[in-house]
Amino acid sequence: MPLLLHNTLTRKKEPFTPIEPDHVRVYVCGPTVYQRIHIGNARPLIVFDVLFRLLRHLYPNVTYVRNITDVDDKIIAQAKENGEPIEALTGRTTTAFQADALALGCLAPTLEPKATHHILEMVALIEQLVETGNAYAAEGHVLFHTPSMPRYGSLSGRSRDDQVAGARVEVAPYKRDAADFVLWKPAADDEPGWDSPWGRGRPGWHIECSAMAEKHLGVPFDIHGGGQDLIFPHHENEMAQTCCAHGLATMANFWLHNGFVDMRGQKMSKSLGNVLRLDEALAAVPGEAIRLWMLGAHYRAPIDCSEQGFEEAKTQLDRFYGALERAGEGGKADPEPALVEALEDDLNTPKAIAVLHDLLGQLNRAKHGEAPTIASRLKASGALLGLLQAAPTTWLHGTAGAADQKIEALIEERLAARKRKDFARADAIRDQLAAEGIILEDGPGGTTWRKS
């Protein structure tokens, strides 16, 4: 079965073919590093990590670029508010972001370029746009002139008239057209700035992605991803910049956009005050549970954030890891074909997870001899989703500590109590451990325990 992906350009699922047969090039918009990410920001991280894993399974070479935007108005404002240097803020936030991505089970992207390392490329691109007549300088600014691009608006599916009707357009006096947007703007003395043909300044919002994608992937490339809210203006403008500078029909062949994480049916947003920061969520439930919960909905559909959802995912993982621990390792294996097929259908992760559950059932029903083989297939299948890759003992017991010996001692004591039919004592021990978050399970091979 060919890989099908929903393309925002056409609003349809289309068969995917890479431009170079053996090399897939992907660009996903990464964070602007001014504060810790929230659970909504985690969605593109996880979704496109699954895409990366699938593409690596299907193609010999995949280049996945996820940028770090470290120059922006919000960064300047936040640093000022914190009373700290910008580099301190962006450095710390970048490190925290990378730790968060790791906690969510995301592979490192092939490249993670920073905007501030690509100022020269941005300036060159802007110069190119001025030369081609798509941009103009005015009062220290350089603006992209949207009427110069007839197809402007084709990605987001809106006409120029619609935008003008949208009333929220800020019409600065130096704009030739209300829909024109800034490529370069002057930097105040206390703001980060770089020398340019238009004076000391800094880049506008969209140009960094055009520059970094072009430098690290070449244009056009295969897949450009991000959240739905980036379709307009961010991706529309990236597309306009890159296409006009190079006379291209498109910047990327496929544009993929993930849906939002909602809070009680509404989009998570700071103005509504309904934001759940990822580090808060990670304090309550392991990152892998957040990942499983998130992949339980199709990536384009909205997903409602709830504690119940996290807990259900945690319960499921307890069962997966419990079965994997009982089965033991079985050597190398290929992922279940049905799971690959589900992912090839526009990343149908809910269906893929159903395949995981089917394998779990097979594993639990398996005779002794075949269990390790099924366990390996389960683990190899989970790998495509970035799930079930931890050591089962680590998931079930946590990292070994002094408490383990105490637990083992109590289990021994309980075993002795049960042998002499002192069930009151045995149950008291079990209750005591339960109160400490330790669940005992009596199996044919003896008593095992796990964290609740």
Place this chain on the structure above:
RNA sequence: GGCCCGGUGGCAGAGUGGUGAUGCAGAGGACUGCAAAUCCUUGCACGUCGGUUCGAUUCCGGCCCGGGCCUCCA
């Protein structure tokens, strides 16, 4: 105002023109000293009104409801 998504069993959430995923929770049973875990059985859903069709939850149209974008936003 313009454009765009959705409304599936108690909950979450796939999918399909006719054999109605999956998970969580629930019920019954097996196992267990009792639990837990596991296994077996069980639940008969597709907003609303029309249309197309031999047959629609699935296609088309109206309506109702919810959500999103329209230069802060994953």
